[in-house]
Amino acid sequence: MTRETAKVSAEGHPLGFAQHDHSTCMNDALAAADARCEEDGLRFTPVRRKVLEILLQDHRALGAYAILDKLREDGFGSQPPIAYRALDFLVANGLAHKIERLNAFIACADTNHAHTPAFMICRLCNAVAEELSSSARNALHEVARATGFKIERTIIEAEGICPSCINKTES
Protein backbone atom coordinates (compact mmCIF):
# COMPACT_ATOMS: atom_id res chain seq x y z
CA MET A 1 0.00 0.00 0.00
CA THR A 2 1.52 3.29 -1.04
CA ARG A 3 0.87 6.49 0.78
CA GLU A 4 -0.71 7.81 -2.39
CA THR A 5 -3.37 5.16 -2.56
CA ALA A 6 -3.94 5.65 1.11
CA LYS A 7 -4.89 9.22 0.41
CA VAL A 8 -6.93 9.04 -2.77
CA SER A 9 -8.18 5.49 -3.03
CA ALA A 10 -11.44 5.54 -4.96
CA GLU A 11 -13.00 2.27 -3.96
CA GLY A 12 -14.23 0.23 -1.07
CA HIS A 13 -17.28 0.12 1.13
CA PRO A 14 -16.15 1.58 4.41
CA LEU A 15 -19.27 1.31 6.51
CA GLY A 16 -18.98 -2.30 7.48
CA PHE A 17 -17.96 -2.94 3.90
CA ALA A 18 -21.58 -2.48 2.88
CA GLN A 19 -23.28 -0.02 0.57
CA HIS A 20 -25.55 2.60 2.06
CA ASP A 21 -27.40 5.84 1.40
CA HIS A 22 -24.55 8.27 1.72
CA SER A 23 -26.30 11.64 1.90
CA THR A 24 -28.71 10.35 4.52
CA CYS A 25 -25.93 8.90 6.59
CA MET A 26 -24.01 12.16 6.41
CA ASN A 27 -26.96 14.30 7.40
CA ASP A 28 -27.88 11.98 10.21
CA ALA A 29 -24.37 11.99 11.55
CA LEU A 30 -24.12 15.77 11.47
CA ALA A 31 -27.49 16.14 13.15
CA ALA A 32 -26.43 13.66 15.80
CA ALA A 33 -23.20 15.57 16.35
CA ASP A 34 -25.14 18.85 16.64
CA ALA A 35 -27.47 17.32 19.19
CA ARG A 36 -24.66 15.74 21.14
CA CYS A 37 -22.63 18.94 21.37
CA GLU A 38 -25.70 20.93 22.34
CA GLU A 39 -26.51 18.43 25.06
CA ASP A 40 -22.99 18.30 26.48
CA GLY A 41 -22.31 22.02 26.21
CA LEU A 42 -19.58 21.52 23.64
CA ARG A 43 -18.73 24.19 21.11
CA PHE A 44 -19.27 22.71 17.70
CA THR A 45 -17.47 25.51 15.86
CA PRO A 46 -17.28 25.94 12.07
CA VAL A 47 -13.83 24.32 11.69
CA ARG A 48 -14.82 21.36 13.81
CA ARG A 49 -18.04 20.91 11.91
CA LYS A 50 -16.23 21.24 8.61
CA VAL A 51 -13.66 18.61 9.55
CA LEU A 52 -16.41 16.22 10.52
CA GLU A 53 -18.15 16.94 7.21
CA ILE A 54 -14.95 16.20 5.33
CA LEU A 55 -14.53 12.91 7.16
CA LEU A 56 -18.15 11.94 6.57
CA GLN A 57 -17.98 12.91 2.92
CA ASP A 58 -14.96 10.80 2.22
CA HIS A 59 -16.20 8.09 4.45
CA ARG A 60 -12.76 6.59 4.81
CA ALA A 61 -9.63 7.17 6.82
CA LEU A 62 -8.06 10.50 5.95
CA GLY A 63 -4.68 11.86 7.00
CA ALA A 64 -4.52 15.16 8.82
CA TYR A 65 -2.83 16.82 5.88
CA ALA A 66 -5.45 15.60 3.42
CA ILE A 67 -8.04 17.17 5.69
CA LEU A 68 -5.96 20.29 5.87
CA ASP A 69 -5.96 20.57 2.07
CA LYS A 70 -9.73 20.43 2.00
CA LEU A 71 -9.98 22.98 4.77
CA ARG A 72 -7.83 25.35 2.78
CA GLU A 73 -10.06 24.89 -0.27
CA ASP A 74 -12.96 25.95 1.86
CA GLY A 75 -11.25 29.07 3.15
CA PHE A 76 -10.18 27.88 6.56
CA GLY A 77 -6.68 28.22 7.94
CA SER A 78 -4.08 25.92 6.47
CA GLN A 79 -1.56 25.36 9.24
CA PRO A 80 -1.35 21.87 10.74
CA PRO A 81 -2.64 22.84 14.19
CA ILE A 82 -5.95 23.87 12.63
CA ALA A 83 -6.62 20.33 11.54
CA TYR A 84 -5.06 18.62 14.53
CA ARG A 85 -7.01 20.68 17.04
CA ALA A 86 -10.30 19.99 15.33
CA LEU A 87 -9.43 16.30 15.11
CA ASP A 88 -8.47 16.23 18.78
CA PHE A 89 -11.85 17.65 19.63
CA LEU A 90 -13.72 15.16 17.48
CA VAL A 91 -11.75 12.20 18.78
CA ALA A 92 -11.99 13.32 22.40
CA ASN A 93 -15.74 13.54 22.08
CA GLY A 94 -16.27 10.32 20.20
CA LEU A 95 -17.26 11.92 16.91
CA ALA A 96 -14.25 10.54 15.10
CA HIS A 97 -11.58 7.91 15.62
CA LYS A 98 -7.90 7.70 14.92
CA ILE A 99 -6.69 4.66 13.03
CA GLU A 100 -3.21 4.18 14.47
CA ARG A 101 -2.13 1.78 11.77
CA LEU A 102 -2.71 4.44 9.13
CA ASN A 103 -2.01 7.58 11.11
CA ALA A 104 -5.36 8.69 9.83
CA PHE A 105 -8.79 9.65 11.03
CA ILE A 106 -12.31 8.48 10.30
CA ALA A 107 -15.76 9.74 11.24
CA CYS A 108 -17.44 7.72 13.91
CA ALA A 109 -20.06 5.38 12.47
CA ASP A 110 -22.24 5.40 15.55
CA THR A 111 -22.28 8.62 17.50
CA ASN A 112 -25.04 7.41 19.77
CA HIS A 113 -22.87 5.38 22.09
CA ALA A 114 -19.60 6.12 23.75
CA HIS A 115 -17.35 3.37 22.55
CA THR A 116 -13.89 2.27 21.54
CA PRO A 117 -14.57 0.10 18.58
CA ALA A 118 -12.38 -2.32 16.69
CA PHE A 119 -11.46 -1.56 13.10
CA MET A 120 -10.90 -3.72 10.09
CA ILE A 121 -8.65 -2.15 7.51
CA CYS A 122 -8.47 -3.40 3.93
CA ARG A 123 -4.96 -3.04 2.59
CA LEU A 124 -6.18 -3.17 -1.00
CA CYS A 125 -8.97 -0.59 -1.09
CA ASN A 126 -8.24 1.13 2.23
CA ALA A 127 -11.79 0.76 3.39
CA VAL A 128 -12.12 0.82 7.15
CA ALA A 129 -14.99 -0.92 8.90
CA GLU A 130 -15.93 -0.06 12.46
CA GLU A 131 -16.86 -3.00 14.61
CA LEU A 132 -18.96 -1.85 17.50
CA SER A 133 -19.65 -4.76 19.76
CA SER A 134 -16.09 -6.04 19.89
CA SER A 135 -15.76 -8.90 22.25
CA ALA A 136 -12.04 -8.42 21.68
CA ARG A 137 -12.15 -5.37 23.91
CA ASN A 138 -13.77 -7.34 26.68
CA ALA A 139 -11.13 -10.02 26.40
CA LEU A 140 -8.45 -7.39 26.64
CA HIS A 141 -10.00 -5.90 29.75
CA GLU A 142 -10.02 -9.28 31.41
CA VAL A 143 -6.35 -9.79 30.73
CA ALA A 144 -5.59 -6.34 32.08
CA ARG A 145 -7.56 -6.93 35.24
CA ALA A 146 -5.57 -10.10 35.88
CA THR A 147 -2.33 -8.17 35.45
CA GLY A 148 -3.34 -5.18 37.53
CA PHE A 149 -3.06 -2.89 34.55
CA LYS A 150 -5.58 -0.06 34.35
CA ILE A 151 -6.80 0.37 30.79
CA GLU A 152 -7.74 3.87 29.69
CA ARG A 153 -7.95 3.29 25.99
CA THR A 154 -7.87 0.27 23.73
CA ILE A 155 -6.58 0.10 20.19
CA ILE A 156 -7.87 -2.86 18.25
CA GLU A 157 -7.22 -2.93 14.55
CA ALA A 158 -7.11 -5.77 12.06
CA GLU A 159 -5.36 -5.38 8.75
CA GLY A 160 -6.25 -7.61 5.85
CA ILE A 161 -8.56 -7.89 2.87
CA CYS A 162 -12.22 -6.93 2.88
CA PRO A 163 -14.94 -9.17 1.43
CA SER A 164 -15.37 -7.09 -1.69
CA CYS A 165 -11.67 -7.17 -2.53
CA ILE A 166 -11.54 -10.91 -1.91
CA ASN A 167 -14.24 -11.34 -4.53
CA LYS A 168 -12.36 -9.19 -7.01
CA THR A 169 -9.12 -11.12 -6.70
CA GLU A 170 -10.93 -14.45 -6.99
CA SER A 171 -12.60 -13.60 -10.26
Added chain:
Amino acid sequence: MTRETAKVSAEGHPLGFAQHDHSTCMNDALAAADARCEEDGLRFTPVRRKVLEILLQDHRALGAYAILDKLREDGFGSQPPIAYRALDFLVANGLAHKIERLNAFIACADTNHAHTPAFMICRLCNAVAEELSSSARNALHEVARATGFKIERTIIEAEGICPSCINKTES
Protein backbone atom coordinates in the same frame (compact mmCIF):
# COMPACT_ATOMS: atom_id res chain seq x y z
CA MET B 1 3.52 11.99 27.74
CA THR B 2 6.15 14.03 25.99
CA ARG B 3 8.27 12.68 23.22
CA GLU B 4 11.26 13.21 25.42
CA THR B 5 10.08 10.94 28.19
CA ALA B 6 9.08 8.44 25.56
CA LYS B 7 12.67 8.25 24.52
CA VAL B 8 14.57 8.33 27.76
CA SER B 9 12.17 7.28 30.48
CA ALA B 10 14.18 5.70 33.26
CA GLU B 11 11.59 3.64 35.04
CA GLY B 12 9.10 0.86 34.63
CA HIS B 13 9.15 -2.89 34.39
CA PRO B 14 8.55 -3.69 30.78
CA LEU B 15 8.56 -7.46 30.79
CA GLY B 16 5.06 -8.04 31.98
CA PHE B 17 5.66 -5.21 34.45
CA ALA B 18 7.78 -7.59 36.47
CA GLN B 19 11.42 -7.49 37.47
CA HIS B 20 13.77 -10.00 35.96
CA ASP B 21 17.41 -10.91 35.43
CA HIS B 22 18.26 -8.58 32.65
CA SER B 23 21.60 -9.89 31.40
CA THR B 24 20.30 -13.43 31.31
CA CYS B 25 17.20 -12.40 29.45
CA MET B 26 19.30 -10.49 26.94
CA ASN B 27 21.73 -13.33 26.32
CA ASP B 28 18.94 -15.85 26.00
CA ALA B 29 17.09 -13.70 23.51
CA LEU B 30 20.18 -13.16 21.38
CA ALA B 31 21.00 -16.86 21.44
CA ALA B 32 17.44 -17.66 20.44
CA ALA B 33 17.65 -15.17 17.60
CA ASP B 34 20.92 -16.67 16.43
CA ALA B 35 19.42 -20.14 16.45
CA ARG B 36 16.28 -19.03 14.72
CA CYS B 37 18.11 -17.25 11.91
CA GLU B 38 20.45 -20.19 11.43
CA GLU B 39 17.52 -22.54 11.24
CA ASP B 40 15.55 -20.45 8.77
CA GLY B 41 18.52 -19.45 6.62
CA LEU B 42 18.19 -15.78 7.56
CA ARG B 43 21.21 -13.50 7.52
CA PHE B 44 21.58 -12.15 11.02
CA THR B 45 24.03 -9.42 9.99
CA PRO B 46 25.92 -7.12 12.39
CA VAL B 47 23.51 -4.19 12.05
CA ARG B 48 20.50 -6.39 12.57
CA ARG B 49 22.07 -8.03 15.58
CA LYS B 50 23.10 -4.67 16.97
CA VAL B 51 19.60 -3.26 16.64
CA LEU B 52 18.18 -6.25 18.46
CA GLU B 53 20.82 -5.78 21.18
CA ILE B 54 19.82 -2.15 21.53
CA LEU B 55 16.17 -3.06 21.86
CA LEU B 56 16.93 -5.77 24.38
CA GLN B 57 19.21 -3.52 26.36
CA ASP B 58 16.66 -0.80 26.72
CA HIS B 59 13.91 -3.26 27.17
CA ARG B 60 11.25 -0.74 26.24
CA ALA B 61 9.76 0.75 23.13
CA LEU B 62 12.33 2.81 21.24
CA GLY B 63 11.79 5.10 18.27
CA ALA B 64 13.73 4.46 15.09
CA TYR B 65 15.75 7.63 15.57
CA ALA B 66 16.71 6.73 19.12
CA ILE B 67 17.99 3.45 17.76
CA LEU B 68 19.77 5.30 15.01
CA ASP B 69 21.59 7.43 17.57
CA LYS B 70 22.87 4.34 19.32
CA LEU B 71 23.92 2.79 16.05
CA ARG B 72 25.94 5.85 15.26
CA GLU B 73 27.64 5.68 18.65
CA ASP B 74 28.68 2.16 17.79
CA GLY B 75 30.11 3.07 14.44
CA PHE B 76 27.30 1.96 12.18
CA GLY B 77 25.73 4.10 9.50
CA SER B 78 23.51 6.89 10.72
CA GLN B 79 21.00 7.42 7.96
CA PRO B 80 17.37 6.51 8.69
CA PRO B 81 17.17 3.60 6.22
CA ILE B 82 19.89 1.79 8.18
CA ALA B 83 17.66 1.58 11.22
CA TYR B 84 14.39 1.07 9.37
CA ARG B 85 15.75 -1.79 7.28
CA ALA B 86 17.08 -3.61 10.30
CA LEU B 87 13.80 -3.04 12.12
CA ASP B 88 11.84 -4.31 9.13
CA PHE B 89 13.89 -7.47 9.21
CA LEU B 90 13.39 -8.00 12.92
CA VAL B 91 9.68 -7.32 12.78
CA ALA B 92 9.16 -9.46 9.68
CA ASN B 93 10.85 -12.36 11.41
CA GLY B 94 9.16 -11.99 14.76
CA LEU B 95 12.23 -10.84 16.65
CA ALA B 96 10.74 -7.43 17.39
CA HIS B 97 7.37 -5.73 17.31
CA LYS B 98 6.17 -2.31 16.32
CA ILE B 99 4.00 -0.48 18.82
CA GLU B 100 1.71 1.53 16.56
CA ARG B 101 0.49 3.76 19.34
CA LEU B 102 4.03 4.98 19.99
CA ASN B 103 5.54 4.69 16.54
CA ALA B 104 8.21 2.72 18.31
CA PHE B 105 9.74 -0.73 18.41
CA ILE B 106 10.35 -3.29 21.11
CA ALA B 107 12.25 -6.58 21.24
CA CYS B 108 10.06 -9.61 21.20
CA ALA B 109 9.69 -11.14 24.63
CA ASP B 110 9.18 -14.67 23.38
CA THR B 111 11.04 -15.54 20.23
CA ASN B 112 10.09 -19.19 20.46
CA HIS B 113 6.63 -18.82 18.99
CA ALA B 114 5.38 -17.00 15.99
CA HIS B 115 2.78 -14.68 17.41
CA THR B 116 1.00 -11.36 17.25
CA PRO B 117 0.73 -10.42 20.87
CA ALA B 118 -1.26 -7.76 22.60
CA PHE B 119 0.57 -4.92 24.33
CA MET B 120 -0.15 -2.92 27.44
CA ILE B 121 1.43 0.51 27.38
CA CYS B 122 1.87 2.56 30.54
CA ARG B 123 1.44 6.24 29.76
CA LEU B 124 3.31 7.25 32.91
CA CYS B 125 6.51 5.21 32.74
CA ASN B 126 6.24 4.05 29.12
CA ALA B 127 6.75 0.45 30.05
CA VAL B 128 5.30 -1.94 27.50
CA ALA B 129 4.18 -5.42 28.47
CA GLU B 130 3.71 -8.11 25.89
CA GLU B 131 0.69 -10.31 26.41
CA LEU B 132 1.20 -13.58 24.61
CA SER B 133 -1.92 -15.66 24.92
CA SER B 134 -4.33 -12.89 24.00
CA SER B 135 -7.84 -14.15 23.81
CA ALA B 136 -8.56 -10.74 22.33
CA ARG B 137 -6.98 -11.85 19.09
CA ASN B 138 -9.20 -14.89 18.94
CA ALA B 139 -12.27 -12.76 19.52
CA LEU B 140 -11.19 -10.47 16.71
CA HIS B 141 -10.74 -13.37 14.33
CA GLU B 142 -14.23 -14.60 15.08
CA VAL B 143 -15.71 -11.22 14.29
CA ALA B 144 -13.72 -11.10 11.06
CA ARG B 145 -14.86 -14.52 9.99
CA ALA B 146 -18.48 -13.49 10.48
CA THR B 147 -17.90 -10.42 8.32
CA GLY B 148 -15.97 -12.19 5.58
CA PHE B 149 -12.89 -10.11 6.29
CA LYS B 150 -9.54 -11.87 5.90
CA ILE B 151 -7.20 -10.84 8.69
CA GLU B 152 -3.51 -10.75 7.90
CA ARG B 153 -2.30 -8.88 10.93
CA THR B 154 -3.82 -7.77 14.20
CA ILE B 155 -2.92 -4.74 16.25
CA ILE B 156 -4.03 -4.95 19.84
CA GLU B 157 -2.74 -2.35 22.23
CA ALA B 158 -4.06 -1.06 25.53
CA GLU B 159 -2.98 2.28 26.89
CA GLY B 160 -3.27 2.99 30.59
CA ILE B 161 -1.38 2.75 33.84
CA CYS B 162 0.77 -0.18 34.89
CA PRO B 163 0.54 -1.76 38.36
CA SER B 164 3.74 -0.19 39.59
CA CYS B 165 2.67 3.32 38.61
CA ILE B 166 -0.73 2.79 40.19
CA ASN B 167 1.03 2.02 43.45
CA LYS B 168 3.18 5.12 43.19
CA THR B 169 0.25 7.47 42.62
CA GLU B 170 -1.73 5.90 45.45
CA SER B 171 0.99 6.43 48.02
Added chain:
DNA sequence: AGACGAAATGTAATAACATGACAAGAGAGA
Protein backbone atom coordinates in the same frame (compact mmCIF):
# COMPACT_ATOMS: atom_id res chain seq x y z
C1' DA C 1 -22.91 47.77 28.20
C1' DG C 2 -18.16 46.89 29.97
C1' DA C 3 -14.60 44.00 32.00
C1' DC C 4 -12.74 39.73 32.67
C1' DG C 5 -11.16 34.91 32.18
C1' DA C 6 -11.42 30.73 29.54
C1' DA C 7 -11.62 28.59 25.24
C1' DA C 8 -10.64 28.65 20.44
C1' DT C 9 -8.14 30.17 16.38
C1' DG C 10 -4.26 32.04 13.31
C1' DT C 11 0.44 31.56 12.14
C1' DA C 12 5.40 30.58 12.02
C1' DA C 13 8.71 27.50 13.09
C1' DT C 14 10.39 23.09 14.05
C1' DA C 15 10.42 18.31 15.65
C1' DA C 16 9.64 13.52 14.83
C1' DC C 17 8.71 9.65 11.85
C1' DA C 18 9.40 7.32 7.34
C1' DT C 19 10.52 6.34 2.37
C1' DG C 20 12.65 6.65 -2.52
C1' DA C 21 16.44 6.24 -5.34
C1' DC C 22 20.76 4.82 -6.59
C1' DA C 23 25.58 3.44 -5.97
C1' DA C 24 28.67 0.22 -3.80
C1' DG C 25 29.89 -3.96 -1.28
C1' DA C 26 29.35 -8.92 0.43
C1' DG C 27 27.81 -13.89 -0.21
C1' DA C 28 26.14 -17.98 -2.49
C1' DG C 29 25.94 -20.88 -6.44
C1' DA C 30 27.02 -22.03 -11.49
Added chain:
DNA sequence: TCTCTCTTGTCATGTTATTACATTTCGTCT
Protein backbone atom coordinates in the same frame (compact mmCIF):
# COMPACT_ATOMS: atom_id res chain seq x y z
C1' DT D 1 35.60 -16.20 -11.80
C1' DC D 2 31.18 -14.63 -13.19
C1' DT D 3 26.89 -13.31 -11.97
C1' DC D 4 22.83 -12.82 -9.45
C1' DT D 5 20.82 -11.47 -5.20
C1' DC D 6 20.72 -9.51 -0.89
C1' DT D 7 22.47 -6.06 2.02
C1' DT D 8 24.45 -1.71 3.19
C1' DG D 9 25.80 3.40 2.68
C1' DT D 10 24.22 7.86 1.59
C1' DC D 11 21.62 11.82 -0.03
C1' DA D 12 17.46 13.70 -0.60
C1' DT D 13 12.79 14.15 0.29
C1' DG D 14 8.19 13.18 1.95
C1' DT D 15 4.83 12.70 5.70
C1' DT D 16 3.00 13.24 10.31
C1' DA D 17 2.75 15.97 14.54
C1' DT D 18 3.90 19.52 18.13
C1' DT D 19 5.57 23.91 20.36
C1' DA D 20 5.05 28.53 21.08
C1' DC D 21 2.90 32.70 21.08
C1' DA D 22 -0.19 36.37 19.43
C1' DT D 23 -5.05 37.28 18.59
C1' DT D 24 -9.89 36.63 18.63
C1' DT D 25 -14.27 34.84 20.27
C1' DC D 26 -17.42 33.61 23.76
C1' DG D 27 -19.69 33.22 28.14
C1' DT D 28 -20.31 35.31 32.46
C1' DC D 29 -20.28 38.45 36.09
C1' DT D 30 -21.22 43.00 37.54
